[in-house]
Amino acid sequence: MSKKPSSxxxxxxxxxxxxxxxxVNTIDDGIEANECIEFYxxxxxxxxxxxxxxxxxxxxxxxxFEDDGRIYGYxxxxxxxxxxxxxxxxxADISFKSKLNRGKGITDLKSAFQSILADNLVEEKDDFLQTxxxxxxxxxxxxSKAEVLPKNTANGCTGNSSYMKEExxxxxxxxxxxxxxxxxxxxxxxxxxxxIDGSNPIDITDPSWEIYITVxxxxxxxxxxLLGFAAVYRFHKYPDSMRLRLGQILILPPYQRKGxxxxxxxxxxxxxxSDDIYDLTIEExxxxxxxxxxxxxxxxxxxxxxxxxALGPIISQLKNGDLLKKSKAYxxxxxxxxxxxxxxxxxxxxxxxxxxxxxxxxxxxGPGKKQIENWKTVxxxxxxxxxxxxxxxxxxxxLIDIPTQFDQxxxxxxxxxxxxxxxxxxxxxxxxNIEEELRKLVDERITEIKAVAKKLSVKNKDK
Numbered sequence: 001m002s003k004k005p006s007s008x009x010x011x012x013x014x015x016x017x018x019x020x021x022x023x024v025n026t027i028d029d030g031i032e033a034n035e036c037i038e039f040y041x042x043x044x045x046x047x048x049x050x051x052x053x054x055x056x057x058x059x060x061x062x063x064x065f066e067d068d069g070r071i072y073g074y075x076x077x078x079x080x081x082x083x084x085x086x087x088x089x090x091x092a093d094i095s096f097k098s099k100l101n102r103g104k105g106i107t108d109l110k111s112a113f114q115s116i117l118a119d120n121l122v123e124e125k126d127d128f129l130q131t132x133x134x135x136x137x138x139x140x141x142x143x144s145k146a147e148v149l150p151k152n153t154a155n156g157c158t159g160n161s162s163y164m165k166e167e168x169x170x171x172x173x174x175x176x177x178x179x180x181x182x183x184x185x186x187x188x189x190x191x192x193x194x195x196i197d198g199s200n201p202i203d204i205t206d207p208s209w210e211i212y213i214t215v216x217x218x219x220x221x222x223x224x225x226l227l228g229f230a231a232v233y234r235f236h237k238y239p240d241s242m243r244l245r246l247g248q249i250l251i252l253p254p255y256q257r258k259g260x261x262x263x264x265x266x267x268x269x270x271x272x273x274s275d276d277i278y279d280l281t282i283e284e285x286x287x288x289x290x291x292x293x294x295x296x297x298x299x300x301x302x303x304x305x306x307x308x309x310a311l312g313p314i315i316s317q318l319k320n321g322d323l324l325k326k327s328k329a330y331x332x333x334x335x336x337x338x339x340x341x342x343x344x345x346x347x348x349x350x351x352x353x354x355x356x357x358x359x360x361x362x363x364x365x366g367p368g369k370k371q372i373e374n375w376k377t378v379x380x381x382x383x384x385x386x387x388x389x390x391x392x393x394x395x396x397x398x399l400i401d402i403p404t405q406f407d408q409x410x411x412x413x414x415x416x417x418x419x420x421x422x423x424x425x426x427x428x429x430x431x432x433n434i435e436e437e438l439r440k441l442v443d444e445r446i447t448e449i450k451a452v453a454k455k456l457s458v459k460n461k462d463k
Contacts, residue, residue: 028102030070033061037079039194041253043225045129048082048091056253058194064116065107073106074099081113082128083120085225085252087135088187090117091128117190139224142184143215146174149267170219171227171260173267176211184211188229188250196248197286208234212271214251214264227255230264234277241278244268244347249289261289265296272347279349290355291448295455297348297356298363304346307360310338315364318374331385332361332378358382358445363453379449380442387438 040053047053062069071077076097083090092113099106113121122128151167176184182204188211189201202209214227228251237243246268251261272280285293301307314332323330334357342353358379365371 026102028072028104030066030068030072030104030107031074031077032070033065034069036071036077037061037081039081039083041083041085043085043254045132048125048129053082054254056195059197061194064112071107071109072104073101079109081117083190084128084131084135085254087131087138088120088190089122089128089131089135090120090190091122091125092117093125116193118186120187120190136223138187139215139226140222142176142180142213142226143174143224145180146176146213149173149175149212150270151263151267167263167266168259170217171263172215172217173264174213174215175271176213178207181209181211184213184229185209185231191250191252192248195253196250198284199248202231202233202247206233209247210234212264212268214260226252227260228252228264230268232268237278242275243278244272244280246280246282262292262296265293269296269300269347273345277347279343280347281349281352291451291455293352294356294359294452297346297352298359298452298456300346301342301348301353301356301360302363304342306338306341308364310335311360311364314361318361318365318378319368319371321374322370323374323377330378331381333357359449359452362449363456376442376446379445380438383442383445384438387441388434 038055039058040047040055042048042050042053060069065071074096078095080093081090082093092109094109122131149172151171151173185202185204192199192201210232212230212232214229216225216227218224228249230249231247233245233247235243235245249261249264251258251264269280271277282289282293317330317332321330333354339350339353342348343350348356361378362375365375
């Protein structure tokens with residue numbers, strides 16, 4: 001990590017001839033870390049300082065600097081951080097015009113970058129460049145101690161396999177277990193902190209953690225490139241089963257949006273089935289991950305023969321009925337036996353399956369104004385029940401707005417009432433706001449479902 005202060009012309013003048021700084025400039029406002037730091041991922045020493053290097057933007061750098069996310073004590077500060085995609089070593093090139101304490105102190109940049117990059121931080125640029133030759137086989141050494149996992153399997157499906165897609169031949173997924181988990185994760189944890197929102201490092205001393213890595217083999221040589229990884233926790237399910245929880249997953253920035261994340265998710269699904277896990281869950285998935293997960297699971301469910309028999313009566317009702325005229329809300333959840341069959345065979349947990357079920361209904365309906373309107377009514381009924389309860393009159397859940405200095409969209413309270421005139425008055429006063437929020441939630445859910453259906457239709461056309 002180098003620091004390059006440049007001398008000012010005022011430093012060459014006698015003390016008495018130097019200009020006094022204006023009083024208004026004596027207070028150091030600092031600079032946000034996000035404004036003066038750039039990150040690049042490079043795969044060779046030739047890419048360092050090259051304009052064609054791959055630049056990526058971290059989630060939030062400000063969290064690593066002071067309490068307010070600002071850097072103090074530097075003029076014209078610029079920091080460039082290079083991270084090797086070969087060894088995951090890193091180097092920080094720091095330059096500034098001058099350094100001066102103007103009341104807020106001087107930020108310890110070395111300490112800040114060590115908190116992010118830890119032992120991966122290399123002090124000297126020449127030493128960093130050497131790692132591209134001295135540690136060029138790092139990924140290969142990791143793979144030599146790992147277990148290769150099958151990619152293309154039935155994935156628990158018993159029906160039409162045309163829904164399933166072959167994975168690229170030059171990409172393999174490996175499972176790292178035991179003491180090797182800690183060694184590998186220490187190299188990867190800076191990327192976790194920089195690129196996974198709200199993440200914390202896993203406990204590498206806990207033997208229940210496993211790391212799955214997606215690796216691409218070189219076509220011309222025996223080199224191996226790490227494309228992404230996932231941290232998965234294996235824990236006990238009473239009385240005699242095990243569950244898998246996906247805690248973290250990341251595809252390296254240069255390789256994102258190329259299908260490698262889906263490959264990794266599919267292999268983890270395979271592991272859950274082959275190891276006869278109770279089910280697979282994902283810890284707080286972001287929208288993009290949930291979208292990819294749902295696309296994969298819906299494909300698997302479409303290839304699962306019992307699903308189509310269970311969908312039949314519901315599709316018929318939506319095509320032939322008129323749900324808008326029904327006095328009682330119509331809900332079309334899956335039969336309990338199907339929920340259990342899906343868990344046993346595909347290892348999809350109930351909550352995720354219910355998300356997929358709504359997509360399955362939509363893709364099975366086909367075009368037609370009446371049936372789509374009926375389907376939207378079903379989604380609206382489900383969202384309403386989830387938010388304010390199944391009771392629409394009398395006793396039930398109620399929402400009321402609460403004035404607050406925070407986000408107005410989050411300022412509400414929910415409680416259960418026993419019915420009565422006062423309850424109805426409160427309902428009338430807040431009904432407009434509640435209905436508007438419900439409409440937004442319904443629209444968001446319908447948009448999510450249509451996005452998955454569109455993705456599936458594109459994939460099927462590509463086959």
